[in-house]
Amino acid sequence: MDSLSRTLEKLEKDNKKKGSVKQVPLDGCVPFSHQVAGHKCGINxxxxxxxxxxxxxxxxxxxxxxxxxxxxxxxxxAKDCTDTRLMDLQQHLPKFYGTWAPRETPNELYLKLEDVTKRFLRPCIMDVKxxxxxxxxxxxxxxxxxxxxxYPLMEEIGFLLLGMRVYQIDSDSYITHDQFYGRSLGKDTIKNGLTRFFHNGQDLQRHAVSLxxxxxxxxxxWFESQTQLxxxxxxxxxxxxxSPRTVNGWKHKRAEIGREHQQGEPQSNCNKPREALSVQGSLTHSHPYCHERNANGMCVGSVEVEHEEIGMGDKKQFGQEAVEVKMIDFAHVFPSNSPDEGYMFGLRNLLSTLEQILKD
Incomplete structure (x- = not known):
């Protein structure tokens, strides 16, 4: 067993001993405000x-x-990667910046990844297994x-809605649905669930569906071209x-969320947004915005991402920049020597359902 495995096993045992102690984010980190699926902040x-x-x-x-x-x-x-298939895959993943650990618990490792929602004013987000x-x-x-x-529907249609949050123009708020909503959808209603993700309370966002x-x-x-994973x-x-606004030159700040609703319930304080702070913590890989570090390892001369211009003009609003699709969650990826028919089956059925939404 390698050192990383031993460290992770120790952390798992320590967490069990803590019982119902609420975990507190460290080093200026806060709960990610746009998380729609997976284990969210809370007990343990x-x-x-x-x-x-x-x-x-x-x-x-x-x-x-x-x-x-x-x-x-x-x-x-990997910097020395020469596999063209893996290099082509990078465009479909969040950027990876190595690992990070809090100063107080240096053995507690985190994957450090790109926030693919950061350039959006009012990001509408859905996680699809x-x-x-x-x-x-x-x-x-x-x-x-x-x-x-x-997930009984997985074998039949090859995909499942794990969670979504959709911006509503009239109320300036988000409506969210968790995995229980997704699991409640059947073969005859899955299209309605997907349609809900693209509806802002006034109109169906057909341009977003198309992109x-x-x-x-x-x-x-990419999957049709590879047989190794x-x-x-x-x-x-x-x-x-x-966001319906298309004013050029708007400054990018993380969306200030108004009222949040999760099937009629107010959203937990766990998901309140937080403006960017000065860089802290123990980094085991340079972060993407750091141009220079001082003797203490602190970042200086960094780009303040909240001041980046994103130019929400018509080209941005209706061009490729108005949407993002990334593959995530890779705890169950295995080498292979054959096409990944199961994943392609899900992609094709998802595409077919989205195309049907455009036709209706």
Whole structure:
């Protein structure tokens, strides 16, 4: 067992001993305000964090999932990588900036990743699990039965809505739906669930549907060209701009969220946004906005991401820049020598459903 695996096992045991102690974000990091799926901040869980430099932090899972996901990112983003298939895959993933650890607990490792929502004023976000199976080939029979009963539609249509948040123009607020909403959708109602993601309370955002279809097709072409990796329990993160404003030269600040609703309930304070702070913490990889570090390792001369101009003109609003589609969650990626038919099955059915939304 390597040192990383031993460290992660120790952390898992320590967390169990803490019982119901609420985890407190460290070094200026705050809960990521745009998380729509997965374990969110709360009892015994930090959730996805926002680093002061604008990146996001995903805590490594216990072995073998955590080391497997880190291996995937380091393999794809290796500086000496010469595999053209892996290099082509980079465009479909969040950028990877190595690992990060709090100064107080240096053995607590996080993956440091690009925040793909940061350039949007009012990001509408959906997490879609892709594939015919939500368990990997090494899962126990008990795990397989659990996953099949939890996500019965996966084998039939190859995708599942895990969560979404959609900006509503009239109320200047977000409506959110979690995985229980997604699991309540059947084969006959899954299109309605997807349609809800693209509706701002006034109109269906057809341009966003069309642009997202184009990006998903690009991901499908990558899968059709490769036979070396199989992906299980992985997701697509879909993002489009919910703001109706198209004024050029607007300064980019993280969306100041108004009232939040999750099936009629106010959203937890865990997801309140936080403006960027000065860089703190122990970095094991240079962060993307740092041009120079001082003797103490602190970043100086960095770009303040909240002052970047994004130019929300018509070209931005209706061009490719108005949407984003990224693959996420790689704790169950395995080497292979055959096409990933399960993942492609899910992508094709998702594309077919989105195309039907445009036709209606």
């Amino acid at each position: 869980n930090t959730g996805v964090l926002q680093h002061p430099d604008g990146t996001i932090l995903k805590q490594l899972q216990p072995p073998p999932r955590g080391p497997r996901e880190m291996h995937f990112y380091t393999q794809v983003y 892709i594939g015919k199976r939500s368990y990997d080939p090494f899962a126990s029979q008990e795990k397989r039965k659990e996953q099949i009963s939890k 997202i279809i184009s990006k998903i097709r690009s991901i499908l072409r 199989h992906f299980y329990a992985s997701s697509l993160l879909l993002v489009y701009e919910g």
